[in-house]
Amino acid sequence: MPASPMPPEPPQTLDNPARRTLLKGGVGAVAALGLMPLIPVARASLDTLPDYVAWKRQQDLILHGRETIETQRGAIRSGVVTPSRTLFVRNNLPAPDPSINDDPDAWEVAIEGVNNPRNLTVAELKRMNVTSVASVLQCSGNGRAFFPHGASGTQWTVGAAGCVVWTGVPLKHVIDELGGPADGVRFLTGTGGEEIPEGLDPKDIMVERSVPLEAMETALLAWEMNDEPLDLAHGGPLRLVIPGYYGVNNVKYVKRVALTEEETEARIQTSGYRIREVGVGGSPDQPSMWEMNVKSWVTLPLESAHEGRNLIYGVAFGGTRNVDRVEVSLDGGESWQDAELIGPDLGPYAWRPFVLATELSPGDYRIVSRATDEDGNSQPRERYENERGYLHNGWEDHGVTVTVA
Template sequence: MDHKAQASPLTNTSNNEINQSRRNLLVGSAGAMAAVSLLGFTPIAKAAEAKTLPEYTRWKEASALIVHSANTMETERGAIGSGVVTPSDRLFVRNNLSAPSEEITSDPDAWEVNIEGVQNPRTLTVAELKRLGAETVASVLQCSGNGRAFFPHGASGTQWGVGAAGCAVWTGVPLKDVVSELGGMADGMKYITGTGGEKIPDGLEPKSVMVERSVPVSALETALLAWELNDEAIPLAHGGPLRLVIPGFYGVNNVKYIKNLAFTESQTDAKIQVSGYRVRDVGVSGSPDQPSMWEMNVKSWVTAPLENASTGRAMIYGVAFGGVKALEKVEVSTDGGSNWKQARFLGPDLGPYAWRPFVLAADLNAGEYRIVSRATDVDGDAQPEGRTDNERGYGHNGWKDHGVTVQVM
């Protein structure tokens, strides 16, 4: 995997400018939906029967979600729409442990995070972090196993289709500014290690289940300690009051409820790092010498039409992103990949870590069509046709599996 440091898309602005720019982009409640609609988002119809959501996600739009479990909820492919920003009430949910009590979000500014591996280690409240500055970044949030359902060997874990991903706008203090405030990083540190604040179930050895992840220290250039998601305080379901956000990295590295952040010489010995989220051949156990699920790869998929369309002019929509790199183009094929046409990007470009909705106008006669998309980043890396089979079904970005079959009548 490529672990080159990437140029930061974050911009230094005054608080007034930050608030104004966020509101121009976003997506609160009523104003948010209006903003997203201007970017091409179409609300989906309410389901005939309401789905039951866990209490901590009860505020979400149930008809837009596939409920796999109390800790895993996927955005319906048809609910992704063509908007640049995913509304918070449609954003997928993935927790490795049960979420903490709602009480921790009652006074977000009081939440504390301990910073270690710096010259002057210290515990800071969110209120203190807010006084160090604020920046905003748009970034795709994606589970490592997004696309797992397409693996034929039956990889264990939640059977995600394409909906374990969304594009969100995060606001917080750049981690590098926090480090500067605390006198700089201690010598010899190679990793950023974040520890979540979830309660460890009784009777279990903490390191066997705790959410503690290490990423290369080069991520310091873009990492945030974020307290807002889509212009509102981060809700409990998405890691509030405080979340480590590392643009371009898979979701597991964006540690929720972050309670401890340390710069370390080596990776954590927590199981989730040592053997979890490691890419290995089918049937092979996880180990530290295998690639870790850090930076995301280039990916796209179609969001409409999904099953049926009328003859004549059809507008084919989808979303695409480059992981840690900006996109160069997206191509669409209506014949399963035999012929390709370049699609057009929709909406504003929110930076290299955000996704780009796209559209292609196609004239379709009656019949069956296999519609697929293929994204290419600025370095020329394109989605492969097939998947790389691996034990846990991680990192699937093959364009063939992600296509849809549409009947045109």
């Protein structure tokens, strides 16, 4: 699968901060979409989890807003699979009414752009085939808080990411069952089932994303996450999952999957989630946030450590490629040591925990990590400056300063 076209090196969301407080219609909704000048407002902080995610483990989370909840860096530790109760939450629109999960098998998705298009229920999909895939789920803006120009959107550090196991039917199998792709199609387009406020052009607000047709080969329609029915917060009853691609392309509450000749004209595609210089608006000719780039960060220790032997943990992933090597530096990148990949290898789309055993004397250490994928792509030192604070995989910003007493 080809990598996304990128600026200098790496690869790709519409992450308008007002979107997370979108009102159902009216001036608030229009402003949230950038259709009129935004009036700066103070962001309300949350003390407790919203009802739709009340089942999560709050001490593992950072509550940015109702639709934007980050995993604490230290909550991952050496985990291979991120527990659902710890996984971050990122919604471009408020989640639909919880009643859509009352009878998840009855949920319908329209399959179009094939020779025999039709609507299929989740129950019918479950009878077609089934597979499980481990994949990193990551928001395009993960790492935005490190950008000095103050990129708008949720100020994620490293916690808008997790590694989960999806279970569902391979999309390629569904398409083959329906006669294969129609002639001339070049993109895979998924449409979400969120409610569109009245009075607005659906294209201005709908979650509808297009990715290159090659993604069809690995995509699946998932109804389970981490061996449990897919909950509302993470896209249940049914989610389009595209392993190795940024989270926005993994469309929640998917109600339409179409093989199309052109990319969708929805605003989230035409100008949202585009890579551009600081101060430049989004447009369809700019690179889109598709495949993820190689990335890693330290998860333990974070602030202090004891004198003597220590274990330094972290996670690394390569998007659509296997991680080949992880190096750790204790002096901010002046020298490097090879870390050991630990835990089972769950495939090219999953992350690999790593560990470095080392002796530490009293003092301060700037600990950073650098991953390299199987094609030789390594994390750069610096971030790629861009307007929306996307695709940050620079190792320097992602480091931690640890004091050994």
